[in-house]
Amino acid sequence: MASPKPPAGAALRLRGVGVRYPGTAAAAVHDVDLDVAGGELTVFLGPSGCGKSTLLRTVNRLIEPTSGSIAIDGIDVTTLDPVTLRRGIGYVIQAVGLFPHLTIGANVGIVPVLLGWEPARIAARVDELLALVRLEPANYRERLPRELSGGEQQRVGVARALAAEPRLLLMDEPFGAVDAIVRTSLQDEIRAIHRKLGTTIVFVTHDVDEALRIADRIVVMNAGTIAQNDVPAQVLEAPANDVVRELVGIDAASRRFAEARPLLSRESP
Amino acid sequence: MTYLVRHPLEVATLTGQHLLLTFGSLAIALLIALPLGVVVARDRRFGGPVLAALGVIYTIPSLALLAFLVQFFGLGTVSAIVALVAYAQMILVRNIAAGLRGVDRAQLDAADGLGFTPLQRLLRVEFPQALPTIVGGIRIATVSLIAVATVASYIHAGGLGDLLFDGIHQDYPQKIIAGSIAAAALAIVADLILRRAELLVRR
Numbered sequence: 001m002a003s004p005k006p007p008a009g010a011a012l013r014l015r016g017v018g019v020r021y022p023g024t025a026a027a028a029v030h031d032v033d034l035d036v037a038g039g040e041l042t043v044f045l046g047p048s049g050c051g052k053s054t055l056l057r058t059v060n061r062l063i064e065p066t067s068g069s070i071a072i073d074g075i076d077v078t079t080l081d082p083v084t085l086r087r088g089i090g091y092v093i094q095a096v097g098l099f100p101h102l103t104i105g106a107n108v109g110i111v112p113v114l115l116g117w118e119p120a121r122i123a124a125r126v127d128e129l130l131a132l133v134r135l136e137p138a139n140y141r142e143r144l145p146r147e148l149s150g151g152e153q154q155r156v157g158v159a160r161a162l163a164a165e166p167r168l169l170l171m172d173e174p175f176g177a178v179d180a181i182v183r184t185s186l187q188d189e190i191r192a193i194h195r196k197l198g199t200t201i202v203f204v205t206h207d208v209d210e211a212l213r214i215a216d217r218i219v220v221m222n223a224g225t226i227a228q229n230d231v232p233a234q235v236l237e238a239p240a241n242d243v244v245r246e247l248v249g250i251d252a253a254s255r256r257f258a259e260a261r262p263l264l265s266r267e268s269p
Numbered sequence: 270m271t272y273l274v275r276h277p278l279e280v281a282t283l284t285g286q287h288l289l290l291t292f293g294s295l296a297i298a299l300l301i302a303l304p305l306g307v308v309v310a311r312d313r314r315f316g317g318p319v320l321a322a323l324g325v326i327y328t329i330p331s332l333a334l335l336a337f338l339v340q341f342f343g344l345g346t347v348s349a350i351v352a353l354v355a356y357a358q359m360i361l362v363r364n365i366a367a368g369l370r371g372v373d374r375a376q377l378d379a380a381d382g383l384g385f386t387p388l389q390r391l392l393r394v395e396f397p398q399a400l401p402t403i404v405g406g407i408r409i410a411t412v413s414l415i416a417v418a419t420v421a422s423y424i425h426a427g428g429l430g431d432l433l434f435d436g437i438h439q440d441y442p443q444k445i446i447a448g449s450i451a452a453a454a455l456a457i458v459a460d461l462i463l464r465r466a467e468l469l470v471r472r
Contacts, residue, residue: 062382087384097379101397110393111383160383170382 009039009200010167012059016068019054019224028054030224031068036217038073038167041194041201043211045247046221052204053172055221059202060089060170072168087111090161090169090199094176096153098145104130104156105141111164129159132193151182158190162197171203175210187214208248212236220244272432272443273450280432280451287428287455290346290421291414294353298410302358306365307391320363327359331417335424349418349426356417357410364406368399401471408463415456429455 012035019029029051036042044052057063059070061082070077077085098107106113108129109122117125127137133155145153154174161169171190175183191214194201205211211218211232218235220228220243228240239245273280309316326334331352338348372395380390396403422430432448435441 060382062378083384083386085384086382089384091379091382093375093378093382095373095375095378097373097375097377099376099380099394114384114389157379 008167008198010073011038012036012200013071017058017065017070018067019058019063020066027224032226034219034226036200036202038200039198041203041214041216043215043218044202044204044221045208045211045218047206050221051224052221056170056172056202056204060086060091087115087164088166090166092157092161092171092174094173096157098153098156100145103141104143107145107156108159108163110160115164125163129162133159150178151186154178154186167199169199169201171201173204190214220247272447280447283429283431284451284455287418290349290418290426290428291411294350294414295357295411298354298357298361302361302365306362307369309362310366310369316366323359323362326355331420335421339424344425346426348424349421352421353414353417357414360410360413361406364402368402369395371402372398401467404463404467404470408460408467411459411463412456415459419452
């Protein structure tokens with residue numbers, strides 16, 4: 001797992017993070033301690049309502065934790081202006097949320113525009129990113145989001161999130177709305193992009209196969225707490241408790257076969 | 270038609286007054302409705318009562334409202350402008366709020382997560398997409414204001430209503446016909462132009 005990565009990814013440290021929504025009895029997230037090493041692709045895995053998305057959204061302060069602290073490269077996020085913080089963190093969501101009145105190029109270049117980059121630099125960056133997500137820049141730059149398929153739209157979503165060269169990328173069920181074949185190719189590409197850029201990625205999913213396919217580490221969540229935090233093989237082979245066993249273990253044997261190839265092949269050049 | 274042909278300058282002057290009254294009021298109305306619409310769209314507890322109150326104003330017959338306002342602002346354009354601005358609020362605020370509320374949640378989440386400031390999100394994401402609905406509101410408001418501005422002639426606000434009221438008082442049908450044609454033409458042309466604008470911003 002310790003493949004050499006450029007130091008392009010930010011390290012994340014969560015201590016005692018809790019989120020309690022007003023008027024609810026149980027906390028959505030309860031006392032979470034978590035370290036994500038720089039350059040790692042960590043997957044938050046768990047059923048809906050387990051707090052994985054809530055936890056993800058505390059990192060860029062879309063949700064403010066009611067307790068605990070979150071630090072990126074040792075800097076407490078609450079000491080930063082939320083807008084500045086978020087411009088330095090990529091954010092990809094399941095519904096993509098491309099801006100329909102803007103071209104693909106303008107969507108991808110929006111954060112650099114907000115940051116006040118020179119137009120020429122933005123144009124070059126947009127083309128570079130479209131190529132990175134394998135959309136031919138000349139073909140796609142001037143098109144509108146509605147002209148693209150769901151899979152293509154999410155490629156644009158990923159490109160947009162990476163525009164300002166963030167050292168941390170948050171992805172909230174990014175491939176949940178695309179069909180199985182497209183999802184698999186997007187998973188492979190996010191692995192490839194991760195390998196190429198070395199960005200720290202925190203990726204939320206409820207799909208066990210997806211987690212096994214892409215993760216360096218899997219953080220299994222249940223009822224607002226971490227049930228297990230380990231490498232995929234260990235989560236699969238040595239579930240920490242019944243919750244994890246139930247989540248991944250139903251057909252662990254068949255998964256081992258299905259996952260053996262991508263798990264092996266992605267480590268080869 | 271004969272009055273229209275014989276007195277083109279008078280009709281043109283009154284049309285000018287009518288346009289000034291309508292669009293001057295519309296401009297003031299928009300200055301109020303834009304921030305109000307944003308707040309109504311954001312805050313439902315505040316928005317409901319505001320829209321209800323504006324709805325009540327909208328249902329007051331125009332002549333009744335004009336006569337009422339004369340008590341405070343006297344005869345003339347000031348009372349007329351206040352009435353027109355008040356009438357337009359209902360249509361403008363409702364459409365601005367509806368347009369802003371219609372923006373997809375995912376885009377708002379993406380905009381927040383990517384680091385838009387609230388103002389940037391409003392100007393770069395929400396307003397552009399609400400624009401067709403807002404222009405639709407401006408169109409309906411404009412046509413309504415052209416109609417109410419005609420009645421406002423009764424409280425000495427000028428405009429094409431002068432031809433109608435003079436025609437009635439003087440028993441001069443040609444004047445009434447000239448005023449009717451000019452006022453109707455104004456409303457129809459304004460409607461057509463704003464319909465085109467609506468289509469343009471919809472792209």
